Amino acid sequence: xxxxxxxxxxxxCLLIWVPMIxxxxxxxxxxAEILDRYGVLFSHxxxxxxxxxxxxxxxxRAYFELLFDSPxxxxxFWNSFLQVAPVLLGQLIVAAPGAWxxxxxxxxxxxxxxxxxxxxxxLPFQVTMVSDYLVLDSFHLLNTHLALVLPGxxxxxxxxIMVKNFENIPKALTEAARIDGAGxxxxxxxxxxxxxxxxxxxxxxxxxxxxxxxxxxxxxFLKDKQLWPLSLYLPxxxxxxxxxxxxxxAVMMVPCVMLSVLGEEYLTEGIVSSGIKE
Amino acid sequence: xxSGHKSIxxxxxxxxxxxxxxxxxxxxxxFSFLPLLDVVRHSFTDAMGNAWTGFxxxxxxxxxxxxxxxxNNTVKFLGVSIPILLLLSLGTALxxxxxxxxxxxxRTTLLFPLAIPVACSTLFFKLFFHELGWLNxxxxxxxxxxxxxxxxxxxxxxxxxxxxxxxxxxxILWSAGLKGIDISLYEAARVDGAGxxxxxxxxxxxxxxxxxxxxxxxxxxNGFKIFREAYLLAGDYPDKSIYMLQHLFTNWFVALxxxxxxxxxxxxxxxxxxxxLLLQMGANRRGRNGKxxxx
Numbered sequence: 001x002x003x004x005x006x007x008x009x010x011x012x013c014l015l016i017w018v019p020m021i022x023x024x025x026x027x028x029x030x031x032a033e034i035l036d037r038y039g040v041l042f043s044h045x046x047x048x049x050x051x052x053x054x055x056x057x058x059x060x061r062a063y064f065e066l067l068f069d070s071p072x073x074x075x076x077f078w079n080s081f082l083q084v085a086p087v088l089l090g091q092l093i094v095a096a097p098g099a100w101x102x103x104x105x106x107x108x109x110x111x112x113x114x115x116x117x118x119x120x121x122x123l124p125f126q127v128t129m130v131s132d133y134l135v136l137d138s139f140h141l142l143n144t145h146l147a148l149v150l151p152g153x154x155x156x157x158x159x160x161i162m163v164k165n166f167e168n169i170p171k172a173l174t175e176a177a178r179i180d181g182a183g184x185x186x187x188x189x190x191x192x193x194x195x196x197x198x199x200x201x202x203x204x205x206x207x208x209x210x211x212x213x214x215x216x217x218x219x220x221f222l223k224d225k226q227l228w229p230l231s232l233y234l235p236x237x238x239x240x241x242x243x244x245x246x247x248x249x250a251v252m253m254v255p256c257v258m259l260s261v262l263g264e265e266y267l268t269e270g271i272v273s274s275g276i277k278e
Numbered sequence: 279x280x281s282g283h284k285s286i287x288x289x290x291x292x293x294x295x296x297x298x299x300x301x302x303x304x305x306x307x308x309f310s311f312l313p314l315l316d317v318v319r320h321s322f323t324d325a326m327g328n329a330w331t332g333f334x335x336x337x338x339x340x341x342x343x344x345x346x347x348x349x350n351n352t353v354k355f356l357g358v359s360i361p362i363l364l365l366l367s368l369g370t371a372l373x374x375x376x377x378x379x380x381x382x383x384x385r386t387t388l389l390f391p392l393a394i395p396v397a398c399s400t401l402f403f404k405l406f407f408h409e410l411g412w413l414n415x416x417x418x419x420x421x422x423x424x425x426x427x428x429x430x431x432x433x434x435x436x437x438x439x440x441x442x443x444x445x446x447x448x449x450i451l452w453s454a455g456l457k458g459i460d461i462s463l464y465e466a467a468r469v470d471g472a473g474x475x476x477x478x479x480x481x482x483x484x485x486x487x488x489x490x491x492x493x494x495x496x497x498x499x500n501g502f503k504i505f506r507e508a509y510l511l512a513g514d515y516p517d518k519s520i521y522m523l524q525h526l527f528t529n530w531f532v533a534l535x536x537x538x539x540x541x542x543x544x545x546x547x548x549x550x551x552x553x554x555l556l557l558q559m560g561a562n563r564r565g566r567n568g569k570x571x572x573x
Binding site: 002008009017022040047100104116128159232234235245256272 | 291292294295296298301302303305306308310311312313314320369373374377378383384385386387388389391392393395396399402403404405406408409410412414442445447450489492493495496499502505509523524528531536539540542544547550551
């Protein structure tokens with residue numbers, strides 16, 4: 001039984017490891033080797049692909065070309081940064097206090113607001129893209145970075161994850177602070193934030209993966225391809241840039257995977273929090 | 279969970295919760311509530327957004343061939359892939375839970391697909407499923423000239439991509455559910471002579487039911503995101519079998535057909551909300567004791 005478990009789990013993990021290794025290996029190949037092995041991808045040849053988990057002649061040339069000779073890569077990387085960083089910062093400033101209000105206080109309208117948030121959370125992009133479009137159009141924000149940033153900041157998902165975490169803070173603690181004369185903002189900053197910070201990390205980490213992978217939003221709201229983020233670099237690569245495809249994939253993938261390893265605890269916590277429902 | 283021991287503030291401090299909530303609430307109102315209401319309004323009016331047209335837009339959408347096909351494909355996709363995902367991820371969670379040692383490696387690995395950008399994973403899948411791709415070279419010659427992304431097999435590739443992406447996510451949710459089950463129940467059952475299978479059937483399964491409903495909801499929501507893979511693998515006009523609602527909306531969007539989009543969005547939104555409510559009710563009816571505990 002134990003052996004079977006191990007074998008099936010290892011098989012499953014191979015399905016995850018092999019793609020990563022193949023992509024990484026290809027990132028160290030020369031252009032000639034890439035075209036030899038994977039030419040069909042760029043309509044360069046009709047020779048069947050020859051997958052390899054090791055490059056025949058390892059070289060860093062693809063990385064050099066990507067870093068020093070691919071201005072469009074840098075533009076898109078910068079676009080991604082401009083579309084992701086403000087969202088995370090904004091969520092920290094907006095969602096954290098909002099979540100604190102829901103979890104620390106009883107107030108009129110609380111249940112109703114929370115229900116609204118719930119409804120907004122479960123609507124898929126297919127539904128909200130029309131409403132997003134209407135509001136972005138009326139503010140003349142279409143085709144600007146803000147078209148992705150503002151809806152991102154006011155996403156309700158991080159609020160829920162933070163609420164779950166703030167709710168674990170013992171009420172005795174905040175009550176005691178209040179009796180000692182601490183103000184409400186002081187309590188939020190000195191009890192809420194420090195004790196709820198793992199929830200905040202979790203929410204921001206999940207948001208990061210979500211925003212970094214944004215595909216529907218940019219292709220819908222950004223007509224100007226000059227504004228497109230890195231997530232759309234690979235799909236739009238021209239055969240002339242074939243040499244950089246795998247290096248670009250590696251540059252996108254490795255930091256994300258490292259982040260998931262380093263932040264595994266928070267990632268797990270965030271997923272579990274998203275699963276707790278009333 | 280909404281009730282409980284919240285702080286009841288003295289009168290002069292009653293304003294504070296609203297102050298904390300205001301930035302978020304105002305933003306969500308401007309960027310979500312009001313536009314959503316506007317969409318509902320648009321769904322009942324003509325192209326100028328003035329004249330009331332009753333259910334006309336809905337009639338147009340619900341008789342639109344492309345809409346019916348996309349809806350059918352999306353429902354079919356969810357219907358096929360979610361049971362597969364649920365069973366596989368539950369199996370994985372159980373397998374990891376019972377493992378002696380090295381649990382960490384497997385858990386970490388299974389979370390990678392969540393982190394790997396969709397553009398990267400689809401690059402590999404293209405290599406793999408291409409007409410001249412890796413898969414065809416591993417298969418016997420008999421099958422080896424098939425382009426998996428064309429024809430009905432595209433559907434199963436999308437199912438595969440979805441399961442690949444989400445198995446870690448669901449595994450974590452199942453693990454949390456399993457952790458919430460009191461171990462003493464199993465010990466008591468063992469004393470009473472219950473075997474492994476009976477324990478699973480009569481303890482694990484009933485206690486996991488509420489959790490199951492939650493996992494289904496989250497899996498459906500993640501299922502709507504499969505457009506990313508479908509778009510990156512097959513472009514704007516993929517095989518008919520993977521033409522999803524998002525494709526249709528993207529195409530309507532190009533034509534800026536706000537009436538159709540609004541009526542379609544309200545229909546789908548209503549469907550999703552109704553489904554979640556049903557599952558939520560199911561979860562509550564089936565008992566509150568199995569609620570996920572966070573550790």
